[in-house]
Amino acid sequence: MRPLVDLVLVAAFLVLFVLTVRAEPRRWLTGVVLAGALWAATTALGASPLVLPWVGSAVLGLLFLGNGLRMLSAAGRNSINAVALVLGLAMLAATALAIGLFPTSTSREAVIAVVVLLLPGYPGLVLVSYVLYCLAYLRRGPRPAPAAVIVLGSGLVDGTVPTLLANRLDASAETWRGERALGHDPLVVASGGQGDDEPMAEGVAMTAYLVAHGVPPEALATEDRSTTTEENLLLSREILRARGLDDTGHLRVVTSNYHVGRAALLTRRLQLDADVTGAPTAWAFLPGAFLREFLAALTLHPRVNLAGLGVWIAGTAFLAYAVLPR
Template structure:
């Protein structure tokens, strides 16, 4: 692809991205379109720089640069998460699986690059091997598109005047609110104060803390969150506690039931959660038909990589058919590319 054609393609993707954000920012395709623009831009800039420097760059390598990068990032994230297995407190089967998957993805990416650069003959085993080695790139591209979607959505400004502010729960520690959950509650408190100040005639917005009781928790998350909110200045009559939810889906659905029972079914919601959880929570609100703006609370930097990786994997399960179809298309495209490369 020539630089000018790649630039035109990048511009087209950017236009589609801007339109998708304006129509509905709670869709993964927002990140996919932005990834398409970035991908075309990498090809355009790489080709242009090679031409200016008088160097003939391999266009196939330019096209594969972003997929290889995505696969490498995914492998490193898996490796980082899986390395927690060396700590006795975090040892578990999940960490072992992540460690093994990270090593496989990194090894496959390195082997795929080496196979491409070697330009092996187009034998059937070599072709099959090239396709298999390129498959981790699909997961890497999906990760990059999810990151871009989340970054785009985090810039989305919540609308004023929500019907209620819903705070998603997380685990308690010895029955008390840990720092992660406290950050969510503090963000909800700030939103509640802003909305209260904006309301006319002194009307106070409703806050819905939501979360059930885990097997190792002496009380429900919802009740612990309610106590925290009341202790920090929210009047008890402005809190509607949800104390049965065990998943994010239930957090949202049961909170909606509470609002309907109070005759507050209309209008949009403000959903508050941790920053790493915003993207998937927004996807869920759309899937459940809930009109909501999702905002994030600060999260400690050292907690972000593993937490975001879990969110990405969970987000993949929201659209299994779409991802299986995408994987099949990617496999077909990589088979064609591998044949063309090894036949050169």
């Protein structure tokens, strides 16, 4: 009977996912619903309901650990890298302890395993939901004929465009050429301000790169004041408004593939009608970059995450009260 109930839950979650994506694909809720379907599917197959939290917490712990080790080797010792290492080790240790205790015969030890998993389990599940949201969004094809293409900047290296940023610019140039071939003429906005260690604004270098790669100057606009992704979008919108393009159709935002999920969340928050597409990223850079994006995305929903953590804690406390012998 239990597997049947779980299968019904899987079907219900998948239907809810389809309805949610159709209503608005730029919502983290799509990943939460998919995580619910995955959770129900694992229990339908006879696995413990703690398998998904275990996997999520282990992956998150490995990301913290790997990022800390990578940054230590590249940038030397500092407090941020040390915190990443400690968090990674703590999450992996807690997960290993929980897995080791849970299969034991006593209910007391099983509950201890659940309680030990409390701290890493919730962020692990949140990571799973965010990964699923990003994958679902990346699989969507963007709408044709955008009014403008906004390419988001990233840091320059010695005043030149590095590979990461070049991939974004190449993707935006390819988008522009594809639209021109279909008879459309979108404006391309190169968006990026000047960092303390940069000799020029990123937007200026990006514009020069696009001109050098065949995009005519009259098809380009430069935004050179932004310092964050949100400012990229807001200041680019100001340029579009000044040119009368802010209400002439949807936008295409081009960034790196690891950045697509958070950028899409921000376009929705800022009420921009936009599709976000991603350019490739080197595999060695991807885990650390995605971890930083995940942590930044968490700050977009502080109340929701606090509420979710409260539910997780309450559920754990109830389980401990119900199962532990008195």
